[in-house]
Amino acid sequence: MAANKPRTSSFSRNVAVAPTSxxxxxxxxxxxxxxxxxGIADLDKILGGGFCLGSLVIxxxxxxxxxxxxxxxxxxSQGLVHKQPLFYASPAKExxxxxxxxxxxxxxxxxxxxxxxxxxxxxxxxxxxxxKYFEDQNLDSQKDGKxxxxxxxxxxxxxxxxxxxxxxxxxxxxxxxxxxxxxxxRCSTFxxxxxxxDGNITSAGRISIQSFSAPQxxxxxxxxxxxxFIRSLKSxxxxxxxxxxxxxxxxxxxxxxxKRWQHLADTxxxxxxxxDEDKDLAKLLTGYQDMxxxxxVHKVARINTQVPVILEATTYSMKLHKRRSLVLxxxxxxxxxxxSGTSYATSGSCSVSSKTGALDF
Amino acid sequence: MMSSNSANNLLDEALGFNDECGGGGGGxxxxxxxRVETSGAFILHHLIKRRLSSPNxxxxxxxxxxxxxPFSHYDRILRKMGCNLGVQKENKRFVYYDMLNxxxxxxxxxxxxxxLSVYGKIQKTVExxxxxxxxxxxxxxxxxxxxxxxxxxxxxxxxxxxxHYCYSLATQFDCLVIILNHEDVYSTVDVPSPLLxxxxxxxxxxxxxxxxxxxxTDVHGQLTVLNKGICQGxxxxxxxxxxxxxxxxxxxxxxxxxxxxx
Numbered sequence: 001m002a003a004n005k006p007r008t009s010s011f012s013r014n015v016a017v018a019p020t021s022x023x024x025x026x027x028x029x030x031x032x033x034x035x036x037x038x039g040i041a042d043l044d045k046i047l048g049g050g051f052c053l054g055s056l057v058i059x060x061x062x063x064x065x066x067x068x069x070x071x072x073x074x075x076x077s078q079g080l081v082h083k084q085p086l087f088y089a090s091p092a093k094e095x096x097x098x099x100x101x102x103x104x105x106x107x108x109x110x111x112x113x114x115x116x117x118x119x120x121x122x123x124x125x126x127x128x129x130x131x132k133y134f135e136d137q138n139l140d141s142q143k144d145g146k147x148x149x150x151x152x153x154x155x156x157x158x159x160x161x162x163x164x165x166x167x168x169x170x171x172x173x174x175x176x177x178x179x180x181x182x183x184x185x186r187c188s189t190f191x192x193x194x195x196x197x198d199g200n201i202t203s204a205g206r207i208s209i210q211s212f213s214a215p216q217x218x219x220x221x222x223x224x225x226x227x228x229f230i231r232s233l234k235s236x237x238x239x240x241x242x243x244x245x246x247x248x249x250x251x252x253x254x255x256x257x258x259k260r261w262q263h264l265a266d267t268x269x270x271x272x273x274x275x276d277e278d279k280d281l282a283k284l285l286t287g288y289q290d291m292x293x294x295x296x297v298h299k300v301a302r303i304n305t306q307v308p309v310i311l312e313a314t315t316y317s318m319k320l321h322k323r324r325s326l327v328l329x330x331x332x333x334x335x336x337x338x339x340s341g342t343s344y345a346t347s348g349s350c351s352v353s354s355k356t357g358a359l360d361f
Numbered sequence: 362m363m364s365s366n367s368a369n370n371l372l373d374e375a376l377g378f379n380d381e382c383g384g385g386g387g388g389x390x391x392x393x394x395x396r397v398e399t400s401g402a403f404i405l406h407h408l409i410k411r412r413l414s415s416p417n418x419x420x421x422x423x424x425x426x427x428x429x430x431p432f433s434h435y436d437r438i439l440r441k442m443g444c445n446l447g448v449q450k451e452n453k454r455f456v457y458y459d460m461l462n463x464x465x466x467x468x469x470x471x472x473x474x475x476x477l478s479v480y481g482k483i484q485k486t487v488e489x490x491x492x493x494x495x496x497x498x499x500x501x502x503x504x505x506x507x508x509x510x511x512x513x514x515x516x517x518x519x520x521x522x523x524x525h526y527c528y529s530l531a532t533q534f535d536c537l538v539i540i541l542n543h544e545d546v547y548s549t550v551d552v553p554s555p556l557l558x559x560x561x562x563x564x565x566x567x568x569x570x571x572x573x574x575x576x577x578t579d580v581h582g583q584l585t586v587l588n589k590g591i592c593q594g595x596x597x598x599x600x601x602x603x604x605x606x607x608x609x610x611x612x613x614x615x616x617x618x619x620x621x622x623x
Contacts, residue, residue, distance in 0.1 A: 031437060224515040231428075231511050235461040238431060255549035260507060262397045263543050299397060304437040306403045307609050310578045 023202055024147035025082030026053075031304035036084070036204050036243055037150035039074030042328035044150050046316070047267065047300055048309065051075075051243040053204055055301040056234045058265035059247040061211065065273035067293040067318060068247040070326055072208055074153050075245050077102040079206040081151055085168035087190045089183065090210040091217055095171040098210075103153040104160055106325065154324040168193070174209075174217040180229040187233060191240040205242035207233075212248040223257045230264050266301035271318070286332045291317045295328055371616035372404070375586035375603040376565060378411065388532035390524075392563035394544040394556070399582040401541055401569035403609045405504055406435070408539055410444045413454060418497040422490040423449075424456045424483050426501075428508035432457050441611045456486050463512060472513045480526050491534045498535050501527055505541040506559070517555040528562060544568065564589050572606070580606045584616070 027049065029035045035050035044050040051057055061068045079086050080102065088095055170190050177183040187207060194205040212230075213220045220226075230246070237244045250258050250270075262268055272294040274281070282288045295316045300309035316328040369378075376391075391408075395401030412423050427435070435457075436446045449455035463475065487499050503509065506520060513519050524540070531538045540559070547554040560566055566587045572580060584607055589600040608615045 224511070227511045228514060231508060232462075238461065256546055259397065259543065259546040259549070260511065263507065263546065264511075268397070302400070304434055305611065306406055306438050307611055308400065308581055310576050310581070314576075 023200075025078075025084060025149065026201060026204055027149055033303055034201050034204070034241075036082075036206075037078050038071070039076075039078030039150065039153060040071070040326055040328065041150045041152070042316070043071075043295075046297060046311065046328065050150070051245070051267065052301045052303050053201070053241050053243060054238045055243060055266035055303060056230070056237055056264065057243065057245045057267040057269070057301075058261065059245065060250045060268070060270035061247050062270075062272045062293070063249055063251055065271070065293055067271040067273065067295075069210075070155070070292075070318070071269070071271070071295075072210055072245065072247060073102050073155070074326060075206065076208050077104070077153055077159055078151060080159065080163050080167055080169075081105060082147070083167065084203060085170075085190065085194060085205040087170045087172070087187065087205065087207045088210075089172040089174055089186075089208070091174045091214040093173055093175060095173050099164060099169070099171070100158055102159040103155045104157040104163075105151040106154045152325050155320070155326065156324050174212070174214070178218065180219050180222075180225050184229060184232055184236075188236055191236055191242055194241055201241050203241065205240070207237065207242060207244035207246075209244065209246040212246050213252050214249065215252070220252070223253060226253075227257065227260055227264070230261065234264060234266075262298070265299060266303065268297075268299035270296045270298065272296065274317075284334060285317070286334045287317070287319070287329070290319050292320065293318045370614075371603070371605045371618075372407065372567075372584065372586070372607075372614075373411070375584075375588060375601070375605075376567075377588060388528070388535060389537050389565065390528055390531065390563045391537065391539045391565045391567070392559050393539065393541045393567045393569070395541065395569040396543065396545045396571070398571040398576065399569050401567070402429075402504070403607075403614050404567055404569065404584075405502060405539065405541055406438050406442065407614060408500070409435070409439060409446075409455075409502070410442050412498075412500045412537075413444055413449055418495075420454075420490065420493045420495045421498050421500070422454055422456060422486060423500045423502065424458070424486055426458045426460055426479070426483075426503045426509075428460045428512060429504045431459065431461060442613065458482070460509070460512065472516060473519060476513070476519055476523055480523060483527070484530055487530060487534050487536060498537055500537045500539060501531065502538075503540045505543070507543050507546050510555075521555055521558055524559065524562065544570075569607075579608060581608050582606070583619075 025036055027035050029049045029052060034053040035044075036053060037044050037050045038047070059068045059071055076086055076088065076099075088098065090098060092098065170186070172183065172186055174183070177186075190207070191205060194203060213226060219229075233244060233246075248261070250261075253261065274288070274291045274293050278288075285291075295318055297311055297314050297316070300311070302308065313330050315331055317331055319327050319329060321327045393401045393404050409423060409425070412421065415421075425435075432446070432450075439446050446455050446457075450457060458479065460479075483501060487501070490496060490499050506524075509523075510517055510520050524538075527538045530536060542556060542559065544556065547556040568585045568587075569582055570585070571582050584605055586603045587600065588603075605616050605618050607617075
């Protein structure tokens with residue numbers, strides 16, 4: 001394509017050929033990047049579109065709560081809904097069992113009945129007409145079978161059988177891998193099957209590795225081997241149309257290896273449990289009782305650009321909307337009671353501040 | 362397009378790089394340190410452009426060892442800054458070594474051999490370049506050293522050896538060696554860390570850190586530049602420390618003293 005032609009001027013623009021039909025589940029981002037959805041609409045918005053193809057997303061787990069599984073589930077389900085090949089590795093003996101816990105997209109029955117109502121109840125037509133301005137793009141009902149970029153997943157309902165059948169799903173148990181070289185080979189084989197064209201991107205793959213340095217894995221003591229694997233995986237993913245999401249427990253690796261791990265990540269997230277019955281936190285934050293946990297965004301992928309992403313807030317609460325879908329909300333400070341004394345430091349930074357409770361509003 | 366007449370920014374002043382003095386060549390090691398919160402990669406991009414855009418040195422070469430990103434990443438970034446790496450690559454002025462996919466299954470011996478072969482290539486390139494007419498300086502850049510350590514399975518001795526070789530090459534052929542490393546990786550290490558050795562060896566150390574108050578959209582962080590001074594015939598110039606803030610944009614970086622904007 002254009003890359004092989006000699007450039008005549010140093011300012012020639014490399015105009016990429018835009019695909020005539022949009023590939024479902026993928027969308028173009030800035031600087032020639034392509035995004036796929038994390039499966040959580042709020043997270044896509046926070047990250048500026050979703051996960052960037054070619055990037056490595058690392059999620060630091062909280063040993064006290066399995067919230068990282070929620071993120072993984074949505075990520076994997078979204079891939080299956082979009083018929084994207086999926087690779088899943090976990091320390092469990094039977095990783096395939098996890099597929100049974102993946103959530104199903106929210107049924108559109110609710111939305112469809114709402115549409116019928118608009119026709120029937122004409123005296124409410126004005127109200128419904130205004131409603132369309134409030135509905136998010138993603139919540140637009142599936143008219144004409146249009147595939148949404150990010151689905152709303154119902155965590156109470158398992159994924160339909162038909163979504164799993166006929167799909168390219170590769171499951172690997174980390175216990176089975178005698179060394180990381182075999183795991184690397186499996187990933188490499190998986191990625192090789194995703195077609196790659198210089199022009200349009202027609203499909204994308206998802207790699208999901210859960211609890212990478214968990215004690216059940218034979219290699220959990222071999223820190224340099226693990227780092228080497230992550231580096232190699234990152235290079236593999238970078239040169240293919242895929243996104244890799246890896247979770248690991250940060251408390252199980254040494255501090256210096258943890259820092260190297262964090263530097264290796266393109267996008268770095270962490271999840272934290274919210275303690276039950278914490279009176280101080282309940283006073284500090286609104287909606288505390290509904291919170292499952294907290295999500296921190298430490299780093300956002302910067303591919304093909306040098307400009308850092310500075311988010312307005314880096315800590316979000318994880319809640320269940322209508323008890324079924326995962327949503328992320330900014331933390332809102334509760335009205336401060338005049339009689340109470342000090343509160344937590346509100347300008348918590350993720351750098352040199354040594355204060356605990358780094359909640360960043 | 363940047364020319365030698367354009368005003369130097371705070372970073373260039375702190376580095377002592379200006380074309381009158383030959384652009385700061387002569388066997389220098391420049392160490393860039395950054396952290397997870399604040400990446401120092403933009404300094405590398407700035408220096409690539411500086412070294413390739415100077416009209417006084419049309420034959421100088423930038424040798425770039427990348428462990429972090431593929432060529433397309435740097436190409437896009439530098440293009441927005443007005444520097445076409447593709448053309449420079451074709452003209453053999455930008456020599457890019459892709460080290461992303463190198464694996465060392467044979468253990469330390471295999472790693473050492475591979476490292477020697479890489480060094481051999483760099484040496485040949487620099488030697489060839491130095492024999493050309495009008496040669497002033499070459500630049501060797503490594504992005505980044507901590508990934509080089511990971512690629513060599515944690516053998517920091519091999520990495521330090523490699524740096525020593527590059528440094529001696531730099532002294533011999535009047536090169537500038539620029540390396541990027543991560544300060545926070547070594548801050549928890551008890552034993553004298555490889556980073557300390559690199560800081561000792563370096564003539565200039567640039568630290569990119571977040572502000573003490575955290576992240577902000579107007580100010581992306583602060584730079585601390587320690588320039589140990591250049592020893593020339595008549596004596597040594599004193600080392601200087603400068604601190605200023607920066608804001609990274611797509612096509613340039615703004616540097617300014619705290620509380621002021623250029």
